[in-house]
Amino acid sequence: xxxxxxxxxxxxxxxxxxxxxxxxxxxxxxxxxxxxxxxxxxxxxxxxxxxxxxxxxxxxxxxxxxxxxxxxxxxxxxxxxxxxxxxxxxxxxxxxxxxxxxxxxxxxxxxxxxxxxxxxxxxxxxxxxxxxxxxxxxxxxxxxxxxxxxxxxxxxxxxxxxxxxxxxxxxxxxxxxxxxxxxxxxxxxxxxxxxxxxxxxxxxxxxxxxxxxxxxxxxxxxxxxxxxxxxxxxxxxxxxxxxxxxxxxxxxxxxxxxxxxx
Numbered sequence: 016x017x018x019x020x021x022x023x024x025x026x027x028x029x030x031x032x033x034x035x036x037x038x039x040x041x042x043x044x045x046x047x048x049x050x051x052x053x054x055x056x057x058x059x060x061x062x063x064x065x066x067x068x069x070x071x072x073x074x075x076x077x078x079x080x081x082x083x084x085x086x087x088x089x090x091x092x093x094x095x096x097x098x099x100x101x102x103x104x105x106x107x108x109x110x111x112x113x114x115x116x117x118x119x120x121x122x123x124x125x126x127x128x129x130x131x132x133x134x135x136x137x138x139x140x141x142x143x144x145x146x147x148x149x150x151x152x153x154x155x156x157x158x159x160x161x162x163x164x165x166x167x168x169x170x171x172x173x174x175x176x177x178x179x180x181x182x183x184x185x186x187x188x189x190x191x192x193x194x195x196x197x198x199x200x201x202x203x204x205x206x207x208x209x210x211x212x213x214x215x216x217x218x219x220x221x222x223x224x225x226x227x228x229x230x231x232x233x234x235x236x237x238x239x240x241x242x243x244x245x246x247x248x249x250x251x252x253x254x255x256x257x258x259x260x261x262x263x264x265x266x267x268x269x270x271x272x273x274x275x276x277x
Contacts, residue, residue, distance in 0.1 A: 067110060070103045073132050073184045076175060085174045086186075089120045090166045091131055096141025096158030097214060098183065099166060100131040107170065133183040134173055138225040138234045139205045139214040140262040142248060149269050152262065154248040158213040166190060166204065176224045187226045209237035212247020218263045 039045065070076055070086065080086070088101030089112075102120045104112035111118040121127050142152035144159055173186035188204040195202060208214040216231075216238050217223045225231035242249045252259050260268070 067105045069105055070132060071130050073134075073178065073182050076132070076178070076184060080175050081178075082176055085172050086132065087170065087172050088132060089170050090168060091120070091127055093159065093163040093167060094133075095144050096155060096162055097139055097208075098133065098135045099162065100127075100133050101171060101173065102127065102131050104170070132173075133181075134188065135179060135181075135183045135185050136205045136208070136214075137176055137185050137187045138217050138223075138230065139208055140217045140219075141208065141214040142262050143265055152260065152265050153251070154213070157247065158208065161211070161213055162204075162208070165192075165207070171204070174226065176226060185224045187230070206234060206237055209234055210241055210246075212241040212245075212249045215248070215261050215263070218261070 076086070086101070086103055087105065087107050088103045091100050091102050093099040104110075104118075104120065106112065108114065112120070121130065141158040141162075142155035143149075144155045145151040169190055169192070171188050171190045173184070173188045175184045175186045177185050179185055189201050190204060191199045191201055193199060205214075209216065216234050217225075225234060241247060242252060245252070
C-alpha cells in the first residue's frame, strides 16, 4: 500500500482499481499523524488567544485576567498623577514588538484612539489637577510631572485587579529603568510615588485596591515614612492653620467622589 494514502503514485494493481481503499486512513501511523497535527493547530490557536492577542482597551479585558494575569504595554500618555494609558504589546520584544515592521506602537492620536488601555494605579491617590472647572490641588503638577517623566514611552507590566466605573482597570504597575539604582530592578510605581510624598494611600470607603494585605501594609509604611520626613505633599502637613487637604478630602469637598481623568 502506498504512503501517504493520498499519494499520486500508484502500483499497477491500484491503477486498475477505481475503489478507494479507506483502510489506509485508519492505519495507526495515519491516525497518529492526524492527531499530532490537529493538536498542534488547536494548541497554537489557544496560545495565541491567551498570550499573543492584543487587547485594544480596558473594557475588552477578560475576567480571566483579573487578579491572575498581567499585561505588558508601552505607556502612550499620562492623564494625571495616578493614571495613564498603555498600548498593549503582548509577548513584548520576543513577539516582535518594536522591531518588526508590522508591530510598531502607533504615535499619532488618531491611531491611538480607542486602542489604549486606561490604567489607574492601585493603592494610591495623587493630588488632583484642574478638572471640569475645579482648581488643582497643591503638588498635583509635581505628581503629574514625575509620573510623566518616570513612565512616558516606557514598557510597563500591569497586574490587573478589577475594572472601575470609568472604563479603566485598577492595576499594580511595574517598570524597569536603567537610570535607577540598582539599574533594571523591578519598581512598583505606586510604592515609588508614596515614598516620594507624591500621593497618599487610597482611602475611599469603597473601591480601594492594593493587591493584598501585604501590599497595603507596604504602602502604608511608605506613606508613614514620607509623612515623617515631610516629603512632597506632606511638607505642609500640620502647618498652615489646618488647611492641609488630602486628595480624598478634596474629592469629597468638591463632590467628585472620584474624578475621571483623560
